[in-house]
Amino acid sequence: MDRISVRTLFFGVYGELAARREGSAELAADSTVGDLVETLRGPGGLDWLPERVVVAVNHSYAEAGTTLSDGDEVALIPPVAGG
């Protein structure tokens, strides 16, 4: 497979700024979390997204270097404020 597709989720203020809670992105196979963020921030995209945004892949916090797989659920996590 040359390309993979991942599901993207935007929570809290990111959802508001992105004007959507969910989306999807197409990436080259072996793309990383960092590559996805770069793509999302790209021309005409979510240019307000911080470069080192916190991300979770399939419900676990992930590093920028984590490799993505087709069908992954990738959530963009603004500063948490539970409690």
Added chain:
Amino acid sequence: MDRISVRTLFFGVYGELAARREGSAELAADSTVGDLVETLRGPGGLDWLPERVVVAVNHSYAEAGTTLSDGDEVALIPPVAGG
């Protein structure tokens, strides 16, 4: 008044060792808490009572030098163990 009379209370292990919960003592006027303890520890008395036992007078912790008045309630307080 030459003599005063105080009520004495023995709690916890002191009550068990003294074989009584309550008693009374006659003392010279202007006697202190320390004088009372000395009297109680005297010949034929509660010789197991520590010299510097914790004492409360009328429901408040008191020093050895506190002067007693006629009718005071004096409690001998073993190491506390609430909670």
Added chain:
Amino acid sequence: MSKAANGRVRTWITRESLDDFAQFEDIVREIGSVEDGALLFFQGRVRRTNRGRAVSRLAYDAYGEMAERELSAICHEALERFDVGSVAAAHRVGDLGLGEVSVAIAVTSAHRDDGYRASRWIIETIKVRLPIWKHEHYEDGESHWVGAPAMEAEAPAGAARFE
């Protein structure tokens, strides 16, 4: 996690009220033990005043599945870090009014020092790890995502604040 450990932990994320003490009392009776000499029960509540502003209500947004998973992981980690007997914790999501309970944590332990330390560690860890976001609504009609920096076109300058 071992089954034994799971039997001493109960966690959930819910839209239902967490205000009643009784649900935690019941759980503690079930997962606590007669070797526990201390119980610590913490509630976080919606406070009227936050950073000097009058709050009218809160809305909690959550990444539900991940929040469930993280809350459970945090409480199991507490069992390993501290000498505690049982841990129950729940976090509310959705709309909350003033005085309502947003988070509740019950910890039982043989000795009180472990209970106080574990309870505190759990709430502090929830506040940095649980994927939940608080949208504060104020009496003056404004609202704000707590923790979110003001975002301008030149947002990347503020990126460091997100780390």
Added chain:
Amino acid sequence: MSKAANGRVRTWITRESLDDFAQFEDIVREIGSVEDGALLFFQGRVRRTNRGRAVSRLAYDAYGEMAERELSAICHEALERFDVGSVAAAHRVGDLGLGEVSVAIAVTSAHRDDGYRASRWIIETIKVRLPIWKHEHYEDGESHWVGAPAMEAEAPAGAARFE
């Protein structure tokens, strides 16, 4: 103590069960406020094992009037020492079985740090100031006044241990 301070403190010494959370829930609802973002509820319970011995039951002896007075004084002092909104505390006396609650403390505060610190300070202070004595009964039939040194004819040698 000011009247206002008294209105935020509730203390009692009792022979009745303190096991139920509900009585503290009711008091907190009454003396707490919507400015309190945190509630800390502590229970001390009769633990089966103490210093390696199997406890069968406890009997608490108390200097009733003084214990009432000291417990109230301790809780009012907590109001002055810590930034807390309300304090409720009760201590049980008489005979207690395993698992029963001997002491319970509820503290509300604007911020959780004050609540944790005040709750801890109150229980530690109770343990050194409240005129209450614990008589532990063990499964082997023996019993012991907790904190009391073994007393011999030459007791004065042990006096320092009482200070």
